[in-house]
Amino acid sequence: MNRLRNKLILIFLAATLVPLAATMWYTASLLTLTSLKPAADQVKILADSLLRTSRELYQRDSADLKARAQKGDLQPQKFAAAAGDSWPDAVRSFHESEAAERFDYNQETSRMDYLVRHGGDVWVYSTTLADIAGVRSQIAAARELVDVASERDVRRGFQLYYILAVSSMWLLSLALLVYMAHRLSRPIQQLTRGLTAVSAGDLNARVAERRDDEIGRAIKAFNDMAEKLQESTERLVYLRQLASWQTLARKMAHEVKNSLTPIRLTVEEMMARYEDKDRSFMEQATQIVVDEIETLERRIRAFSQFAAEPPVRPGEVDVNSLLQERVAFLKTAHPEVAYECRLGDGVHSVIADQDLIKGILTNLLENAAEAAGEGGKILGVTAEDNGRVAIEVHDSGPGLSEQARSSLFQPTISFKKRGMGLGLSIARKSALLSGGDISLVKGELGGAGFRVLLPMATNGFQTRADRG
Secondary structure, rough: HHOOOOOOHHHHHHHHHHHHHHHHHHHHHHHOOOHHHHHHHHHHHHHHHHHHHHHHHHHHHHHHHHHHHHOOOOOOOOEEEEHHOOOOOOHHHHHHHOOOOOEEOOOOOOOEEEEEEEEOEEEEEEOOOOHHHHHHHHHHHHHHHHHHHOOOOOOHHEEEEEEHHHHHHHHHHHHHHHHHHHHHHHHHHHHHHHHHHHHHHOOOOOOOOOOOHHHHHHHHHHHHHHHHHHHHHHHHHHHHHHHHHHHHHHHHHHHHHHHHHHHHHHHHHHHOOOOOOOHHHHHHHHHHHHHHHHHHHHHHHHHHHOOOOOOOOOOOOOHHHHHHHHHHHHOOOOOOOEEEEEOOOOOOEEEHHHHHHHHHHHHHHHHHHHHOOOOOOEEEEEEEEEEEEEEEEEEEEOOOOOOOOOOOOOOOOOOOOOOHHHHHHHHHHHHHHOOOOEEEOOOOOOOOOEEEEEEEEEEHHHHHHHHH
């Protein structure tokens, strides 16, 4: 479960729902104050009052018309029964209703008719009234307006549209927040998985770097930490292996040395006491045995050097000058090889034991010369590498096989005339003691390439060295 994303969503809900509810409540209260409904209610009351008044006026005018007709103040219009076919519709309708009398009001002419039955005839008394019809039409229009206002309440309609608009915007904002929360939490999840993998022992775990913000810098810091932790772990494992090999080397050197000494003394004693004619053969045979013993002694000294722990005296070393000095020293020993140096501009000094670095460079340059052979080339390079100084040695030899790469820095016994099989192991051990390391890189001249990484000198160290 993505807790960070859910927390971001909850924060958004808490930060928006409270002000949203307050805004809606305030808007609803404001609309209540400005609603048209109270005005519509007043218009309805006024319309009802006018309607009652118009009815009272109608009844009064009807009674007055009837009284005047009975007194004879008005002359009626008489419709004889014999001419019934020519009667107006209102008269015919009254005659057929069999009512004794009836009042009719014509809204268009504002005329009131009083219809009275006299036998088979119909008498019609008429008078003109006030504009009651206009009043009634206005009342009807007012009532219609009131009905429309009641059906279409502005406050209610505005509230509905307002709620829909605000809800739509809020839902859109929520969807955008969920998307952004997912984008924000995904690299953190990847970083968490990477940390979990590293804590479980997977030092090859890395997180893809696709951001340049704080999270991206955190991912880059994690990758750098994992890389350095992997390098440190590999160095620690290698040093532990070296410790085991050193113990074995010391034991073997001691045992072999104990056996070689009496063998050499015995052979020399045999030669001193031998007085036969074949003394020359004996001398030759004895010399061969002594030479082989000396060879074994050299190998034992190499194992003793490998097993020894020399004191490390770190100091400021100019790598450019040291590389040029080693190349110049070895040119005389290998005139058949062409040497070239490519020194980096502004390359700083390193903090290391100068004797150990000399030994490392001598070993790498010697191996390169032996691999390049007659007419070969050797390239020495210095450069800065992520806050450290790199020294590289490349040769034009045949390169290294996969089998040789797999056990390149492991101490093995070599039966070459000039090789002991411990050179690269001693060189890497010296680099590790100096706070650096040696690694295999792609050769620029077609053969093998080695890189020595060493810590760069700082102003603080230089100041202490000057004072010391």
